[in-house]
Amino acid sequence: MDGTRYTVTLDEFKLFHGIDRALYLVLVRDLLRNPQECLYIMALWLWLERGGFYNFISKILSLPPFLINELADEAVTCLKCVNAQFPFSSEAAEIPLTHSLAKKDISLQFFLERHLTAFNEIQNLVRGVCVPSMSDIMEMGCHGRFTESSTMVPVHAALSSVDSSLVQSISSLRIRGDASPPLGRVRANNETSRNERTMFVTFSKGYPVTEDEVRQFFTRLFGNCIESFHMQEVWPDEQALYAKIVFLRASFIRAILGGVGKAKFTINGKHKNARHSFN
Known part of the structure; x- marks a missing residue:
């Protein structure tokens, strides 16, 4: 030195x-x-x-x-x-x-x-x-x-x-099925509408939940309400921590969240958090 x-x-x-x-x-x-x-x-x-x-x-x-x-x-x-x-x-x-x-x-x-x-x-x-x-x-x-x-x-x-x-x-964090938008002109109002109809759900570590459980939870409440469902893509021995759900109407999200930004709910005894989409 x-x-x-x-x-x-x-x-x-x-x-x-x-x-x-x-x-x-x-x-x-x-x-x-x-x-x-x-x-x-x-x-x-x-x-x-x-x-x-x-x-x-x-x-x-x-x-x-x-x-x-x-x-x-x-x-x-x-x-x-x-x-x-x-x-x-x-x-x-x-x-x-x-x-x-x-x-x-x-x-x-x-x-x-x-x-x-x-x-x-x-x-x-x-x-x-x-x-x-x-x-x-x-x-x-x-x-x-x-x-x-x-x-x-x-x-x-x-x-x-x-x-x-x-x-x-x-x-491993890529959302399953969340592909890039097709080439061509996309109307801004359509994208805004989709954002308004999108909700994210996060899952607590140690309490795994399946896509079917989440789907059934919402369809039991609102019937046919989901346009698309994208669960986080993980390895077979890992737990998904979030999902992105696009509903058919924004009113479904307002009903779920009760007019606030976030809400907690329970699916089969497992606590979940839901929040509205944002960019």
Whole structure:
């Protein structure tokens, strides 16, 4: 060792954290989440990744936007467990998606038991990593101004650097039968109508449910109501965690959700969450 010190420029630092920036951009720009809160969400995920939950950020980035949003909601719940300013409630929701993605035994109790060290380390990650590498995106998010030149280059760099092993992960999360739209002109009002008739259902880890069970649940309530049903494609020994259902009429979704964004219901004793589609 010759004792030589090397200086990393801010641009090099941002490039190194390209995947983290890409995920933060999805949270702030595409999902319209609070930019400041998302700094802590990213810090929590980075803390998990540095604690042995390898490739956690890359795995999240490979997911559909609606699942990333659900994971962010779970991250907020986890943050409440480690932050004394937001006391943990015994009525807090489970974190089934985080548990599934981590491929390890992780629960809210995991964060409760580590809340003292986790709080300090997450704060340090916010100050030392998230703010310097993502502050430009946060600034644009706070003012609602995103530009092609200021965001797309880092994102492209991040995605191109994703390890080839993630290709299998992306493939396994592809929704069965969710093919690309045919070539040609598609009317915008038809696409809007389909979005209004689309609902996502997520399933708790450890409580597998079949497509037939979900179909029968809704058809018993509303009769012939489903236009198409796409269950997450997984390996034979894995459990599907979500499904996308397109109903014949948007009124079916309004009846299921009761006029709110999310709803919980039980199919054969198994708890499920339903939410309306969004882009």
